[in-house]
Amino acid sequence: MLARGQGSPWYCPSGQPSARSPGSCRGICGTDGRDVTTAFDRVGGDRSVVVARVNGELRDLATEVSDTDVVEPVSVDTPEGLAVLRHSAAHVLAQAVQAAFPDARLGIGPPVKDGFYYDFSVTEPFTPDDLAELEKRMVAILKSRQRFARRVVTEEEAVRELAAEPFKLRLIGSEGGAEVMEVGGSELTIYDNLDARTGERCWGDLCRGPHVPDTSYIPPNAIKLMRTAAAYWLGDQANEQLQRIYGTAWPSKDALREYLTFLEEAEKRDHRKLGAELDLFSFPEEIGSGLAVFHPRGGVVRRVMEDYSRRRHEEAGYQFVNTPHITKAALFEKSGHLDWYAEGMYPPMQLDGEVDADGNVRKQAQDYYLKPMNCPMHNLIFDSRGRSYRELPLRLFEFGTVYRYEKSGVVQGITRARGFTQDDAHIYCTLEQMPGELDALLDFVLGLLRDYGLDDFYLELSTRDPNKSVGSDEVWAQATEILRQAAERQGLELVLDEGGAAFYGPKISVQARDAIGRTWQMSTIQVDFNLPERFSLEYQAPDGSRQRPVMIHRALFGSIERFFAILLEHYAGAFPPWLAPVQVVGIPVTDAHIDYLADVAARLRARGVRVEVDTADDRMQKKIRNAQRAKVPYMLIAGEEDAAAGAVSFRYRDGTQKNGVPIDEAIDEIVAAIDARVQV
């Protein structure tokens, strides 16, 4: 620590005299002789402390504090501290960009999940080569230990200083600016990057901070520029498109490496890659973007998923319905979809129109639409005859294939497709029945997801977006409250998603964490008072009066295809036996043992097991390799020894083996694992 007598308005890190002797601060630390205390004096010193919380607010460590201020250290190991590190890294990136491309104008540069980005206005988009170059420049800046120095400026000063930065100017005093990192609070601040030795100003940026004390707090081997992308200024499509650079920054080289390893693992699990490798599905260009075909092996998985779901739904009192894929426009006018969602629908087909020889319309054409949702059709089923209160709750279920015109830029594998199948149900019940129905529904949904192997959940409650919704405030408030209570009764973590609801009602969604910790939105449960109104749905109450039911929309998988993809990635292609397309492969040691294994396979097949015997003209080792790569749960190997003993030898996916298992025992083991739906 610098001696007080030298009166630093800044601090100098202690314990590193070789890196920065007190003498090196002379000339930049000021010599006004004031005796001040900084947050660093109170809580700094440990290099992992990057900023301080002063009276509850995050501040630079250089912030002057008084004895009465509450000052707490904020470590880079906390989410806030890490965000500061990344925010500072974004500044370093911007400095590097402006050094390499003097014409680049600054957008905004906040920390984000797993890293940071900075937006720039440049004449030429960045290239991958640019990223390598910029990364080198960043490392040089980091090694030069530039100080981040906060400076309060007046609006006039800021405008003068930032005359060359049109986007920063727009932030000053603008309403939108209050929400970004650059400005905030009651004063405008600029962060200057000062040369460690000379104190010379190397760069600066309008920013509310806080920042790490100096660039040496960011390990040069723990940053990486990841990719470039385009982004609209302030996220608005009406604004200029800027060039964004995404980077990542971590407290240590090891943390960066761990993150990169995670990304590699995620890439290995990518369902698009595994789908092709395991021959599960494909997207023939001839069919069109976002429209998948399922191959036999993918078809098996899908059928098993559906069969189990169907059985569970039957047990839970659902009734199965079927509806067409296409309908006249009037239905979606009635439901409100054409008012709120026409953009997401395939354009209409015009049918049944007639024109006479003179070109006059004799018969007006009808618009037909592919259905983006099943609910209007289910409403028609409800309304097909008079309904009694005795029928409620009425639960209609369908594997309903829907088509949505997803914009070309968002289609992604089978997780975001243009045609997909919802495991969609609509429950019609009375208001009184609703809380109980929701409890049962959440239990049902969570239990079923656990059966498929997901068991780490939290719930999200999405509330009304006033600009995109139908119905009265009271109805929304009531529905939201009922959902909230049901969610809370589950005792799971509950997150609020303000304004995230569908246009017709609030929703609870179940978020599941997969094997490598990623979260996926799974089931959604939506309460709807509006569609029953629009469709004038009624049932007859015990007193003979006609009452309006409420409606619960729920999809458990959301989309079968998407759920398929999630399971595929969750299991990295190694499905548990009950879901595996091929559950057992028989591998003969020589061709002489094919018949023996064929008998074993026949017995397995009789027990409902999906089994193949590899009769190809390959050596046994090659067959093992093939089965291993196909991620088949069980390999049954048989040669002379096994055949003589009436046994088979197991090889499991983890490479372990169990030899000389009597056939009956082997069959029982396999069947038991399948029936128990366990992973092996």
Place this chain on the structure above:
RNA sequence: GCCCCUGUAGCUCAGUGGUAGAGCAACCGCCUUGUAAGCGGUAGGUCGUCAGUUCAAACCUGACCGGGGGCUCCA
């Protein structure tokens, strides 16, 4: 829809102006083998499509189609 990147055999990729290559897979042989690739051979591509530049285009230009990364959107 917008920006950038990208498209060569079923798959993974090489080939940057002079009439297309490898490995794996497939097919045909040989080999008869005890826990992740035995050996040899054959076949397979109008280089995404359509225009343009050029004596000559997988390669340069444009449009379109598909894929990827983002933005936006996601009832």
